[in-house]
Amino acid sequence: MNATLPSAEVLRATLAGLLDGLPPKQAAQAVERLIANYRGTTPTDAPVLRDRSDVAAYAAYRMPATFEAVRSALDALREAAPDWAPVTHTDVGGGTGAASWAVAGAWEGEEPRTTVLDWAEPALALGRELAELSGIPALRAAEWRRARIGAGLELAPTDLITVSYVLNELTADVRGALVDTAAAAAQAVVVVEPGTPDGYARIIEARDRLIAAGLTVAAPCPHSAACPIEPGTDWCHFSARVSRSSLHRRVKGGSLPYEDEKFSYVVATRFGTQPVVARVTRKPQIRKGQVLLDLCTRDEALRRATVTKRHGELYRAARDVAWGDEWPPPGEDG
Template identity: 35%
Template structure:
């Protein structure tokens, strides 16, 4: 039974084709087996000794557990970052894309929603079981670019031949899962291949933000231009805090079962940086980086802006200003200073 939720403009769901394809793949094995695989994977992630020691997907069952447990929220995070970047360069129409460390192709599914101009997709992935599952899922898509995506088994630390370029290059949930000493070289290689935009997405945790921040600093030094989320090309002004954003997701039933989560939705939180070889078409003054708070006296919001980190407060007696701050959304852009 599908639980009916009230309309929410912030809510997204997995594409129907992807949701059905995952459900069909899970139906090829007894439910207890993929549930156990998902729970074992969840336990491995909880017990990681370091952020760069992600569990290895060795079997088809491991891959199914990954799809049930992690793919929906990862899709939401990638979609949220892509949607935010695309909004600031509306006339940019990328045609080719490379997804580095693709897993089962989650970023490919999100990208074809946000950039319908894409017609040539390439996925690099180390684990053959994730490649096999990614190909199976892609066959369910009506999008020819996704159905005919080029899958390559590849370790990102391997040398990359020069001359390979793509309009869009994505590093989604990748940098945080490789040794810190290898991240700089991967970012440099990704930027060299990106003739348009490089998008980096990590979980919305202090550790994930730290990885994104370091990559952004490196790319700015190489001449990249920030598209999102920042309103500037200066070093991040945050101190003792981390920048992250939520993407509300309607959970598919198999994810709810894999997580043992009764709620029909979640806010999948992510940190990201979209950098390009061109400036944004819609320059912004700032972006809301935390959900507004309010009490009986005032409403307050935290904004990352061209003027630095701004804590904007509106007194309740100024009804219009109070209401405006109260109804701002986390992640919303502001074209002018309030």
């Protein structure tokens, strides 16, 4: 396959080539167990992915969605720090490498040296295979290393650390130790979790620890002060559109050509960034002659903005703005 940068299309094609021939019944059974774990609240001290069939099912079930969620978080980092690019990257609990695929394509002209750490050797093995099949130099050059993802994990200094869909597998004390270790090792830390109330709670916990370690929030929040959401009343999450391949639809039992991945995330850095003035925290409501935007703002408040036709260009911009975007758009007055 000829490719220079990762994309959702390259990932789907690579997955299809590697997983073609996986018995559908076996895949479906493995997916059911993985979904139960993904949605559950019981942490474990053992790898979730036990063998190649588990890993293959996981790759088909989760890699495209994880890729899109992490890519969205990385887009927010690039917007907040347009002049920064990582030279080195560590993917903690990276499994088959979805986050590493996203990092490899996030900075045009840059190919960070990636190290993927995971405690499941079958996941690392399949990740290596996918990287090799991709034909993408940055992925093929990645180092895939077995490591226990826990309180005793040692991380070498690096520019960027990603921790995606990992914290839900860990106990609270181990989660805290892992985030502290990442904060001490990296210039930028990106943490992504499911867009559920529990996932958001883990992100807030990680956010607090990153700030306590001396980092500042670059995204999605416009500030590093306390989250204005009252605990238990709501949760901050976003959505990424994921195109499904026929294989993906078959394994997940879906019929639509796409799905929407809900996720929560935080990006924190040790270098200066330019956080947004405000971010759209829900899907915009487009009504006749007006657009309603739910915003998290730099003054630490949640508010709803009503943009009407009398706002001219700003109204036209509001009709095009998406959930998770900054507001107002660059060059527009609020």
